[in-house]
Amino acid sequence: MPIIAELLKLTILAGVAIAGILAVLIWKKNLTARVTYLRFWIQITSVITIFYIYSVLNQLLFLLAGVFIMTIFLGRFFCGWFCPFGFYMDLITQVRRVFKxxxxxxxxxxxxxxNRLRYGFLVFFLLAPLIFSSTNTWLWPYALTLSGPFRPLLVLLSPLEPLIIPWASPISVSGVNISYPYASDFAFYLGENLELIAIFTFIILTIIASLFVRRFWCRFCPTGISLAVVNRFKGFKWLPFVYLYKVEEKCTKCGICERVCPVQVTEVYEQKGGKINTSMCLNCFRCVEMCPYESCLKVNLAGKTLFKSRNWLEPAKTE
Ligand code: SF4
Ligand code: SF4
Ligand code: SF4
Structure with a gap:
């Protein structure tokens, strides 16, 4: 086990180092077509890092707090680049591409x-347990099951669960504890008899749905909705350091940004230039990567352009 821990540490360090080098290359050379690969690499590193954090951190709520604080400064960068569940859905998208x-x-x-219903979902996930548990009616036994210790907050942690977890799980293969987002919630709510059926149903449904609709669960996810609420809060509008910027004069309304967006954000296409304001954006930067007009879309970091769209319709000119 100590050897595995050391190997994990080395993998994380190597991953972070390579991702850092790639980030510098993109920043320096503006190789925007590499954003997708860089994102995949960071997503893999993130899953390993989160597994490591799960192994050493008893209070996972600190991890959740870290994600929320990050959102204040970077928008929903976590959803685009770090979330394990988001990564699984992106992998499914790649599988779909392989099969054309x-x-x-x-x-x-x-x-x-x-988009409007998602706030209802959030209210249900966060408030229902508290309301039920404070009402002494025939619902009481169910309320206790639903609320549980920190249950609403644990639901928010669910998409962060890595595929292998360092504690007992309902799914165990040769002593390796496998997990899937919300598996522990199903186990908690439904008990031993139904948990496996519910977990496998959820796995199959999300895989099939993600094969057809990109980032399917992101449209319902209570964690993502909570992060979107942080993103929407007007008092924080001036804070996010990373944001999308559109130069209206360069936009030809080709519609590519709208087509490639995994969560069907329309504001990049529709908005008349300037800082793009939408709580739905995952900051994945796929639209910047694919916008075919030089410097039309930019990713700004603290007011400076980190990278921008490039003209990939014409072959690069040799000097
Ligand atoms: S919306 Fe939820 S599942 Fe999607 S990337 Fe964000 S936290 Fe992960
Ligand atoms: S891809 Fe670029 S040029 Fe095309 S509509 Fe979007 S912002 Fe405008
Ligand atoms: S608007 Fe652009 S950066 Fe935001 S989620 Fe869509 S493709 Fe990604």
């Missing part, structure tokens, strides 16, 4: 309704 299957876009109206 087209993804489906949710109709704009349905997507809009879902």
């Amino acid at each position: 299957r087209r993804y489906r876009k949710l109709p704009v109206k349905i997507n809009g309704v879902l």
